[in-house]
Amino acid sequence: MGGMLALPPGQGPHQVGCTDVMVGHTRQGLFLRLFYPCLPRAGATEPLWVPRPEYCGGLADVTLGRRWCSALLGIAIGSCTVPVSWNGPLEPRSGGYPLIIFSHGLGAFRTLYSSICAELASWGFVVAALEHRDHSAATTYFCTAEAGREEWIPFQRVPRGQKEFYFRNKQDNLDLTKVAVMGHSFGGVTAVLALVKEPSFRCAVALDAWMFPLENLLYPEVPKPVLFINTEKFQTPESVAKMKRLSSRNSQTRIVTVLGTVHEDQTDFAFLPGKLFSLIFSRRGTLDPYKALAITSRAALAFLQRHLKLQEQFGQWDELLEGVGDSVAPDAPFGRSHL
Template sequence: MGGTQSLALQQGKGPHQVGCTDVMVGHSWQGLFLRLFYPCLPQGGAEQPLWIPRYEYCAGLANLTPLSCCAPLISLTLGSCRVPVSWNGPFKPCSTGYPLIIFSHGLGAFRTLYSSICLELASWGFVVAALEHRDHSASATYFCTAEDGREEWIPYQQVPQGQKEFYFRKKQVHQRAEECVQVLQLLEDISSGKSVPNVLHQDFSLSVLKGGLGRGSSALSFLQGSIDLSRVTVMGHSFGGVTAVLALVKEPRFRCAVALDAWMFPLENALYPEVTKPVLFINSEKFQTPESIAKMKRLSSRNSQTKIITILGSVHHSHTDFTFLTGKLFSLIFSARGTLDPYKGLEITSQAALAFLQKHLNLQEEFAQWDNLLEGIGDCVVPEAPFCHPNL
């Protein structure tokens, strides 16, 4: 049923080659774990990172499917899939610093499952920090203890029996938004020259000071002076989409948010008036409800720069890398494919996001050429949602 499974991610279409590395700080669940995507210098024969970096993530994904025993199958068929970026590639210096995007994953996902959109945005000149949340919403994650470096795994947690889902998810979304703020604070510390060790003792030296690369260190000082902290945004998918909206309330330095098919359910009503910054909602055709769109419109009614668009032919997982799986088996398991070509969906998403970010981060780029997408004008795009659109 399905033939060979592989991951057909493409290289970014922007002018920069893309590198990535993993960063872990702290020795408890209160620390941070993220994958950084960044513009890098060309490097012949560069290693490409695994898409699913550890077997434990396969087990976590399996537990969220109807086939909870299929972890070995996921590992066997997808465990060798790689992401087309340069693993620990040499950072490309930028005198003005790159704008920063902090990315929040959806329920049951983890830091690598949005590599397609993260590497695409990095190729256009952004540093993208893809978080792995520790609120028990990742399919699996871990931290390393201080004493012996032992890994402590944090499993996915279902809503406890007898507890209302709203209150459980509300607590999680607040933790997630706080973690987004912590990432910004971490990068600000590094940018100011503070020494921050990377718990993951990798070969790659993260100690580039505006140009040179060293090896054998786990410092993060390569980012010193490399990020423009006046141009910072937060982005996410599903649970991560509403996390991005809440992060705007918690941190004034976030200038805007991009929410991919946001799951608005966990955001309490009292917070809507506090979301004063612009949000770009990019929705799939098959996930949102009239009630959810109404919540988004509460925000757009307060800020004319908040936009809501829908990509026709897309489904909820169209924003994830699962949509690029070439075999039928896992596409069926994860309901990953709509009728829209996945590359077209990625192009619409990234171009709309870039146009929005140019406007609200005051970038001097050519991204305004895609401004029409922000009004829902273009191939496979409509404003708001199909059930709200008069012509559909």
């Protein structure tokens, strides 16, 4: 069944290594998958895309509303791998690599953005894909101080009678001190919020950001530039208006739309074959997913070079930041919201 998913290898000049990092013995600790430039290694193994069977259960519950489908999902995607070198040796670099903190969307987990994370790593970044433990992941876990004991944290829906804004607004706070932050959907708005909470972040890349949980009072406080890369069918006028409020306060903030794409096209799900994708989601975009990934990653690289002041050749893709090019547009068409 390994052929059920074929994630693209990174197109940059570096080979990509991958490992998992867990720090601490409580849910307040850190859990992430690290993507990084690595040295070639003979006989390198590739990590599983879905790292544990329990994630299939969480995914079935979130996407299908049927946890009993987890076994079928496991058969379909459980043996799929990511084309990176598991625990490959880090490629040395004088001065170190720029770092991107990546925040997943609501109901996702750390490995579901492996294609974009590996792509960025292949161009010379270390990418830390977080897995959140605030009940916004499909499921996650931590290892207690007691040897061999795990505690799992399920996804939590909005309780009956509670307003979604107040419930989601308090989730997903980041307090990290590295260079740039990036995220998708709920993780996209988390990336914007991180610019307020952590002064050491220089900029943010927000993929189809779900702007709803961001408090209106925070807009004047977002001090750094944001690149909003939207899909064509997800955003609402209200959400885009919030993005434009940010761009009106920072001339370096950009809003672009990748035409022919839907919300899930910015995840690894875009590379699932048609029938399996249709089982999990109701629709898919018309743009080839490999082309969509290239547009998204190149726009992000151009933006990161500009605001992290990198000495690379990513400026060749600057026109994407203005919405110029095939399958891109400036600003944001409106579609029906779909989380």
